[in-house]
Amino acid sequence: MKKNMIFKGLILGVLFFLGTSNIFAQEINGTSNESINNYDQKFRLGFGLNAGPAIGDYFNLALGGDVRLQYDLTQRTSLTLTTGYTHLFSEEDYIDDLGYIPVKAGFKAFVLEDNFYVLGEVGAGFAVTNxxxxxxxxxxxxxxxxxxxxxxxxxxEGMNDFKTDQVALRLAYGFKL
Known part of the structure; x- marks a missing residue:
């Protein structure tokens, strides 16, 4: 349990460092703060597929889909709202699979070039299986x-009360609204 908490803290620390290292620079790839402040804010919508291993005692695989609404604050930062459905597959016959609907809000920051980003989200997962x-x-x-x-x-993705976590690969298609 203690190793798990250390691992979670290390991940958050690295992501925080990466997310803040380039955001507050005076000039970003030749773009001055003045042009960033005049950025035309907009919404984006994305549809994604998620898959990866579940980490815990009861489940071994997670599959799901999501919809993410993103509001661009600047060229490099955005607010996100994500929901969808995730299915956790049980590794034991005596435990049923678990399906849940996540509802998460987050912050996205581009840190390298214009394409690489870090994202942090928090929210709730609502179990929908019987x-x-x-x-x-x-x-x-x-x-x-x-x-x-x-x-x-x-x-x-850490889920406290479901007694499992997951590492998910997400492939999504997004567009401006």
Missing amino acids: DYNETTFIWAPGVGYANEYIDLSVRY
Whole structure:
């Protein structure tokens, strides 16, 4: 348990360092703060598929889909709202699979070039399968690559009350609204 908490703290620390190292620079790739302040804010919408291993005692695989609404604050920072459905597959016959709907809000910051970013999200996961009647706190740091239409990322998603976590690879298609 102590190793798990150290691992989570290390991930958050690295993501925080990466996220803040280039955001506050005076000039970003030849773009002055004046042109960033005059940026035309906009919404983006993305549809993603998620897959990866579940880390814990009861589940071994997680598959899901999501919808992410993103509001660009500047050219390099955005607020996000993500929901969808994730299915955790049980590794034991005596434990049922778990399906849940995550609802997360987050902050996304591009840190390298215009394509690489870090993302941190927090929210809740609502169990929707018959045998589970729980809601859990979710926290999800991640890193990714995005261009105008494609978003490829990997994230760690911690779920306290479901007694499992996951590492998910996300492939998404996004567009401006």
